[in-house]
Amino acid sequence: MTRVVRIVLLAALGVLLIALPWLNVPLPVVFDAPLNAPGTLNLLGLCFVFGALALTYDLVFGYVGLLSFGHALYFTVGVYVTAIALNRWHLPLAGAIAVTALAGILLPLVLGAICLRMRDIPFAMVTLAFAEAGSILVMQNPGGLTGGEEGLALGADVLPAGLIGVANTHNLYWIALGALILTSFVAWWAVNSSAGHVWQAIRENERRVGVLGLNPYLYKLGAFVLAGFLASCAGIVYLLLQGGANPEVTTSSFTLALLVMVVLGGVGTLWGAVLGGIVYEYLDFRLVGLANNTTVANLPALLRVPLSEPLFLLGTLFIILVLFVPGGLAGAVRRVRRA
Amino acid sequence: MSTIALLTITGVGLGALYFLVAAGLSLIWGLMRVLNFAHGAFFTVAAYGGWVAATAVPGNLWLQWLVGLLVAVLSGALFATLTEVVLIRPLYARPVGQVLVTVGLALATVALVQGGFGNDPKTLTLPAWMNATTAVLGADIPNTRWIVIGAALLVLGLLLFFLRRTRYGLIVRAGVENRAMVEALGIDVQRAFTLVFAIGGAAAGLAGWLAGAYYGTIDPVRGSAMLIFAFIVVVIGGLGSVVGSAIAAVVVGILQQYLNFYGAAGVGDFAVVLLLAGVLLIRPGGFAGAAA
Numbered sequence: 259m260t261r262v263v264r265i266v267l268l269a270a271l272g273v274l275l276i277a278l279p280w281l282n283v284p285l286p287v288v289f290d291a292p293l294n295a296p297g298t299l300n301l302l303g304l305c306f307v308f309g310a311l312a313l314t315y316d317l318v319f320g321y322v323g324l325l326s327f328g329h330a331l332y333f334t335v336g337v338y339v340t341a342i343a344l345n346r347w348h349l350p351l352a353g354a355i356a357v358t359a360l361a362g363i364l365l366p367l368v369l370g371a372i373c374l375r376m377r378d379i380p381f382a383m384v385t386l387a388f389a390e391a392g393s394i395l396v397m398q399n400p401g402g403l404t405g406g407e408e409g410l411a412l413g414a415d416v417l418p419a420g421l422i423g424v425a426n427t428h429n430l431y432w433i434a435l436g437a438l439i440l441t442s443f444v445a446w447w448a449v450n451s452s453a454g455h456v457w458q459a460i461r462e463n464e465r466r467v468g469v470l471g472l473n474p475y476l477y478k479l480g481a482f483v484l485a486g487f488l489a490s491c492a493g494i495v496y497l498l499l500q501g502g503a504n505p506e507v508t509t510s511s512f513t514l515a516l517l518v519m520v521v522l523g524g525v526g527t528l529w530g531a532v533l534g535g536i537v538y539e540y541l542d543f544r545l546v547g548l549a550n551n552t553t554v555a556n557l558p559a560l561l562r563v564p565l566s567e568p569l570f571l572l573g574t575l576f577i578i579l580v581l582f583v584p585g586g587l588a589g590a591v592r593r594v595r596r597a
Numbered sequence: 598m599s600t601i602a603l604l605t606i607t608g609v610g611l612g613a614l615y616f617l618v619a620a621g622l623s624l625i626w627g628l629m630r631v632l633n634f635a636h637g638a639f640f641t642v643a644a645y646g647g648w649v650a651a652t653a654v655p656g657n658l659w660l661q662w663l664v665g666l667l668v669a670v671l672s673g674a675l676f677a678t679l680t681e682v683v684l685i686r687p688l689y690a691r692p693v694g695q696v697l698v699t700v701g702l703a704l705a706t707v708a709l710v711q712g713g714f715g716n717d718p719k720t721l722t723l724p725a726w727m728n729a730t731t732a733v734l735g736a737d738i739p740n741t742r743w744i745v746i747g748a749a750l751l752v753l754g755l756l757l758f759f760l761r762r763t764r765y766g767l768i769v770r771a772g773v774e775n776r777a778m779v780e781a782l783g784i785d786v787q788r789a790f791t792l793v794f795a796i797g798g799a800a801a802g803l804a805g806w807l808a809g810a811y812y813g814t815i816d817p818v819r820g821s822a823m824l825i826f827a828f829i830v831v832v833i834g835g836l837g838s839v840v841g842s843a844i845a846a847v848v849v850g851i852l853q854q855y856l857n858f859y860g861a862a863g864v865g866d867f868a869v870v871l872l873l874a875g876v877l878l879i880r881p882g883g884f885a886g887a888a889a
Contacts, residue, residue, distance in 0.1 A: 379836075514700050580701065
């Protein structure tokens, strides 16, 4: 495919996605409701957020080769700092976003500076530990800030009118789409910059990068902070879409889910990671519906129980992909094209 | 004084559970360089396996509990062996792939247990003696603590005997030191891999069943929580070292109990994470280096 054709196709896809809220088209099987129904738009918005989030994880894991198990922490920052600033400190939305952006840069900077003194598995473990600390902090509900296990629902008066209510779902949809496009542009620009080339060189052979006179530590820290910041931005959009913060996003299984998304899509490819995030969230959502399906409900328990657990199906799918389809969806597409 | 005795012994009991999970993790990591996220799944599956077996046995509570124990240990070992043979072995050439399949297995297993048994904790009916307490220095210590601590000491002793006095232990220790060299000497390290997984699975299974006695209930997600603290213990104790894991487990358990009691709830968990960060900053390899 030539470059021109690809750009035209991408632009067409973009126009289609932007115009989606005006398309009253039913897509049976894929979605329960027409394309422009609030439920569908909300699901698509969540898919876009997870696409963007998976992309930010791919920056550190796929491009620099840093197996971080703490990426959910930076997403958590986006969700919770914004929610607390809006609900508890009564800041306007712009102020809350500014505070979150600051936290989204400072936290990965400080923690990254510590964690990156380790490599490989010790690095993975220490990032996991910090994320777990963040999760404990949220769960313990210090000073009634985070709402603990119950989460933190946004009050009705803290957001601009255009972002509240089912009737305005299309606005949130556009915000999520915009965030995904923006994140993709930043990520694309970053991996194609000279720093991005150094990242990939570090992934292949870190010592050689050091021998060439570059400081791998600073480049890794740069990637870590950029990915953390972008993940925080995705967190803000997620908060708006959900209308509140839930502690589920702080847990270590959420980070593992991120890993699944990126591997599902294809490690080290931008569009693969985005696709992985979108497919994962879509499956996670739709497979819950499978449990309530009458065909499944009538099956014997031996089949019904596994089929009604989305995470079981996703985990199994993931194992099969790792074993038999290395490179994920992107790798499979590449192989089909070559053949 | 009684508070201190209670906190210390409870902390050591918690440390004993951590050790049982961490010992296998540490050996698996040391020998195979596999970060086994499925270890928490071994713990959970064994706990539920034991629970199913124990509820099927009629009559005597001690008999029920011991049958549950046996089944838990065996199912932990069996599940771990299957994991190694079916999922890990095809991926020897792809270390990241190995970590990833264990992640997938952990997610799938916990979801399956939740689907089959529900999210709510299952209460274990323990023999009367376990529900009673023993007075030590004025503190009433629940008897389950002694069982957990005793079992962990027994496992520590057996593991050290295995590692230091048997031929396979020698191969495992040599493999932790330098795997390529052991292979070059014509020894089949693959069998040692499977063995280490089976031992680790059995220990995790034991921990799963004992945690049921320690907390009085079993639930589908405790294994994941245990796993994170076990990871921390393994890193602090030195990757691949069993004795290091034992010491680190006790330190972590006691620290957690004291701070959770004297500070606010959750402070202890938080402090353990900071301890890990501190240890890694001072000594990136943890405190012990060698095997056994």
